[in-house]
Amino acid sequence: GAVVSQHPSRVICKSGTSVKIECRSLDFQATTMFWYRQFPKQSLMLMATSNEGSKATYEQGVEKDKFLINHASLTLSTLTVTSAHPEDSSFYICSARDPNRRGPYEQYFGPGTRLTVT
Amino acid sequence: AQKITQTQPGMFVQEKEAVTLDCTYDTSDQSYGLFWYKQPSSGEMIFLIYQGSYDEQNATEGRYSLNFQKARKSANLVISASQLGDSAMYFCAMREGSTTGGGNKLTFGTGTQLKVEL
Numbered sequence: 001g002a003v004v005s006q007h008p009s010r011v012i013c014k015s016g017t018s019v020k021i022e023c024r025s026l027d028f029q030a031t032t033m034f035w036y037r038q039f040p041k042q043s044l045m046l047m048a049t050s051n052e053g054s055k056a057t058y059e060q061g062v063e064k065d066k067f068l069i070n071h072a073s074l075t076l077s078t079l080t081v082t083s084a085h086p087e088d089s090s091f092y093i094c095s096a097r098d099p100n101r102r103g104p105y106e107q108y109f110g111p112g113t114r115l116t117v118t
Numbered sequence: 119a120q121k122i123t124q125t126q127p128g129m130f131v132q133e134k135e136a137v138t139l140d141c142t143y144d145t146s147d148q149s150y151g152l153f154w155y156k157q158p159s160s161g162e163m164i165f166l167i168y169q170g171s172y173d174e175q176n177a178t179e180g181r182y183s184l185n186f187q188k189a190r191k192s193a194n195l196v197i198s199a200s201q202l203g204d205s206a207m208y209f210c211a212m213r214e215g216s217t218t219g220g221g222n223k224l225t226f227g228t229g230t231q232l233k234v235e236l
Contacts, residue, residue: 034222042228043226043229044163044226046224091161093163097222104153104168105165106151106213107222107224109155109162109163109165111162112161
């Protein structure tokens with residue numbers, strides 16, 4: 001099956017610094033990728049929809065200047081958490097949509113990135 | 119109103135027994151898709167089963183089946199012959215609209231933590 005990778009799997013950064021998370025679709029071209037955030041014991045909350053070659057669409061309440069999303073190619077989207085603070089500590093998960101599929105295999109999730117801001 | 123409602127924050131089941139995890143949804147779209155994912159403690163999202171709104175038969179995938187009651191807007195997951203490895207968080211999710219129309223984002227329920235006991 002299709003695979004989506006994320007890098008890094010875990011990252012610890014100091015408050016005030018920026019951290020970049022990569023999401024790659026390994027065997028298909030993903031015109032659309034999604035970024036989710038999940039706090040402990042909570043559900044996945046969609047942060048933004050990333051479309052290749054255009055600006056990301058952010059969900060209500062998500063600061064676009066803080067969570068920078070770049071979808072520069074059909075296989076790579078990046079999420080940069082700028083000026084990170086401890087409250088940004090969370091599990092970040094991306095998913096990628098395969099435009100050639102619908103139904104059960106239309107989206108594939110990455111393994112997630114656990115961000116800890118100290 | 120919540121788009122996806124999972125009313126069981128936690129469930130226990132004995133090994134080899136069947137268990138039903140509840141999910142109700144709210145949409146005015148005629149075309150939509152319903153998904154169930156399993157999230158073990160590692161955090162990865164594992165796709166289990168999918169039901170399209172126009173599918174007349176209930177979806178089945180091995181030990182997983184989806185009890186789709188369209189008029190009641192429910193999409194309960196049934197796991198038969200539970201195994202210790204089934205212990206995880208389970209999320210119900212919905213994709214509204216046609217995949218060709220750009221409405222591809224998933225909305226997740228709050229999840230049900232399932233624990234399988236000996």
